[in-house]
Amino acid sequence: MRLHFLRLASVFLFPCSILSAQAQPPPNVILVITDDQGYGDLGITGNPHVRTPVIDKFAKESVRFNRFYVSPVCAPTRSSLMTGRYSLRTGVRDTYNGGAMMAPTEITIAEMLKQANYTTGIFGKWHLGDNYPSRPNDQGFDESLIHLSGGMGQVGDVTTYFKGDSSYFNPTLWHNGKQQAYQGYCSDIFAAGALDFIEKNQKRPFFCYLSFNAPHTPLQVPDAYYQHYKNIDPASGFEKDDRPFVKMSEANKEDARKVYAMVENIDDNLGKLFQKLDELNLTENTLVIFMTDNGPQQVRYVAGMRGRKGSVYQGGVRVPFYVRYPTRFVGNKDIDTPAAHIDVLPTLAELCKVPLPKDCKIDGHSLLPLIEGKSVPWANRSLFFYWSRRYPELYNNVALQKAPYKLVGHTDYNAEITRFELFDLEKDPYEQKNLVNEKTAVARQLKIELDGLFQELVNSENMLHPPRIEVGTPQENPVILNRNDADGDLGIWAQEEIYGLWRVRVHEGRYTIRFKFIEPVPGNGQMILETKPFINQIKQPGTPNDLIEMKDVHLPDMEGDLIPYYSVGSRKIFPFWVEIEKIK
Structure with missing residues (x-):
């Protein structure tokens, strides 16, 4: 009887799945x-x-x-x-x-x-x-x-x-x-x-x-x-x-x-x-x-x-x-x-x-x-998914999920609704049966919502004006610009001859700049650094080298693209990383 009472008491004292939060210190x-x-x-x-x-x-x-x-x-x-x-x-x-x-x-x-x-x-x-x-x-x-x-x-x-x-x-x-x-x-x-x-x-x-x-x-x-x-x-x-x-x-x-x-x-x-x-x-x-x-x-x-x-x-x-x-x-x-x-x-x-x-x-x-076991008004909200390399691609590898349905796009930017996929996740959690021809009206409604959210997100402030790496600050000096944060040609990775750049905000000063390459670059070329207002270049001797240094380079206050490459013959070789150290 006592055990039964304690079980009943626990139901009333601790309903659902949350215990009393009174006078509790903040959780780690x-x-x-x-x-x-x-x-x-x-x-x-x-x-x-x-x-x-x-x-x-x-x-x-x-x-x-x-x-x-x-x-x-x-x-x-x-x-x-x-x-x-x-x-x-x-x-x-x-x-x-x-x-x-x-x-x-x-x-x-x-x-x-x-x-x-x-x-x-x-x-x-x-x-x-x-x-x-x-x-x-x-x-x-x-x-x-x-x-x-x-x-x-x-x-x-x-x-x-x-x-x-x-x-x-x-x-x-x-x-x-x-x-x-x-x-x-x-x-x-x-x-x-x-x-x-x-x-x-x-x-x-x-x-x-x-x-x-x-x-x-x-x-x-x-x-x-x-x-x-x-x-x-x-x-x-x-x-x-x-x-x-x-x-x-x-x-x-x-x-x-x-x-x-x-x-x-x-x-x-x-x-x-x-x-x-x-x-x-x-x-x-x-x-x-x-x-x-x-x-x-x-x-x-x-x-x-x-x-x-x-x-x-x-x-x-x-x-x-x-x-x-x-x-x-x-x-x-x-x-x-x-x-x-x-x-x-x-x-x-x-x-x-x-x-x-x-x-x-x-x-x-x-x-x-x-x-806490409560119902929520947003239980059937929509969830948006996307991914494509570099920037979002309209209707390619995008989805909008709104219980129980999920609209998936692996198609062209101007595709008809019947070229999308529609799944009922409650009946088909493994996404095997495309219902788009049977429930076209549902698919169209989800696509309207997908279109609105997609446009809202791709036009976000931080997409239109992406963040830049700051160069020449007390918080980080030197700065090492690496390939992960380099933009330029699509899929830039470990390639040598590829167009690449870093989006930067430079604080005026004099810098030592070091260019590291994956493999030693041939001699008798030019190391070139393009910035927004001008270009710095330095000729190289005949000895191959995987590290080239420019000393005492003046860079003005600027926001723009930093574009380095080594030019030799018809080749333009992009550095593996660039180290920029403000010296004064």
């Missing part, structure tokens, strides 16, 4: 996001091969949002996550091609929480700008331990690119804007940095953004983890499953083995994180979020969903999202109302009792009412 916030880990890369989502006991247990203790959405690729997801706004509003339109710099006027979660005296730290991947004024320390983070660009070993990460197949091991990273050498595996390093940050700031509210770069390519992992998977067949175990699956090649299977090993390493590191919270008696009043940034890059299990990274189909944009906050939330609860990355900032604003950013449109909504 830990936001964990992984890179290119798809919906299916967890045991709890039905993968029989990957070992994720820590995340699986965490998910069972959490409020689980089962229809949670992000952008198809990483930088747009991260800008929306940080701001509560669709990425195009923030100036982020791509993962490179100069399109992964977030406007410095954007207000991030870190800046918002600092209003409530939170200490803030980021550990891992930022991918929203590598130079002032778009770096983490410029956007509200007190402590920052990151790699550059979209991934370690990529062309934009100048300290790890030349390490090739070992870029994830013993890397040189950027701690509070300065290069620093580290020993060990990258995920272990980032997790250790987060643990140290938490321990140092345990007496005051903190926001810890643990943003793993794994399991993004290159697929590098300590061999001890790989040994757990070297003999598995990642395509096995689904023979009796009636969901649609894409066939895996042998190369796909080997990639999956490495990915699962990288994910298991993350799981182990999260085990250390949760153990540290227990040791410091912080678990109860710490809100922890686990999510991923988009679908898997390679072909592997994704719970039968169509598409993967880069795609607006479900496999590219639907990810796991788990929230645990023991002081206030009763865990082990499923929520099926669609939610998205744009909802994280407004949710934290309400939970941490800080005002939302003003004078800008917040696209997301607080998820707290859903966690």
Whole structure:
């Protein structure tokens, strides 16, 4: 009888999934996001091969949002996550091609929480700008331990690119804007940095953004983890499953083995994180979020969903999202109302009792009412998805989702409505049956809304006037301009003979400018630097060289494009990076 009474009392005292919030101190916030880990890369989502006991247990203790959405690729997801706004509003339109710099006027979660005296730290991947004024320390983070660009070993990460197949091991990273050498595996390093940050700031509210770069390519992992998977067949175990699956090649299977090993390493590191919270008696009043940034890059299990990274189909944009906050939330609860990355900032604003950013449109909504078991007027709102290289392409890889329907465009700018796809996600969650000919009126209505939102977003202030890198400021000197933030020809990456530029705001002064090339350039050429009002050039001797220096160059106050290239014969070679140091 007493047990029955206590159960009844708990129902009345703690309705739904939220506990009393009276007189509670502000929660610590830990936001964990992984890179290119798809919906299916967890045991709890039905993968029989990957070992994720820590995340699986965490998910069972959490409020689980089962229809949670992000952008198809990483930088747009991260800008929306940080701001509560669709990425195009923030100036982020791509993962490179100069399109992964977030406007410095954007207000991030870190800046918002600092209003409530939170200490803030980021550990891992930022991918929203590598130079002032778009770096983490410029956007509200007190402590920052990151790699550059979209991934370690990529062309934009100048300290790890030349390490090739070992870029994830013993890397040189950027701690509070300065290069620093580290020993060990990258995920272990980032997790250790987060643990140290938490321990140092345990007496005051903190926001810890643990943003793993794994399991993004290159697929590098300590061999001890790989040994757990070297003999598995990642395509096995689904023979009796009636969901649609894409066939895996042998190369796909080997990639999956490495990915699962990288994910298991993350799981182990999260085990250390949760153990540290227990040791410091912080678990109860710490809100922890686990999510991923988009679908898997390679072909592997994704719970039968169509598409993967880069795609607006479900496999590219639907990810796991788990929230645990023991002081206030009763865990082990499923929520099926669609939610998205744009909802994280407004949710934290309400939970941490800080005002939302003003004078800008917040696209997301607080998820707290859903966690409380309340109905919300926006439950059937529309969600917009897009991605194409460099700039949005009208009706190519775009989608508008409004329960239960989803309109998908993979067609021409002037296409008739019947060339689109329409899916009923409640009846067809795997997006196999195109209903556009049966429900043309529904498709037309969704297209009207898609057209309006697309035009609004592409004409955003930060798209029309994208952010620029500032050169010659006390905040960052010297400045290293890297390939990730270079614009010019479409798909600029590691090519040598390609047209490229950096959009800059230069402060008047005298500079030393160093041009680094991937391979030594031939001698007897000219190093040329085009700026808005004039050109500087310097002739080179006959010896090949991979580093050319211009000394004592006067640059005026200017805003424009900085266009460097080495001219030799008929060739024009674009530098790998450019270092600009103001000397007076």
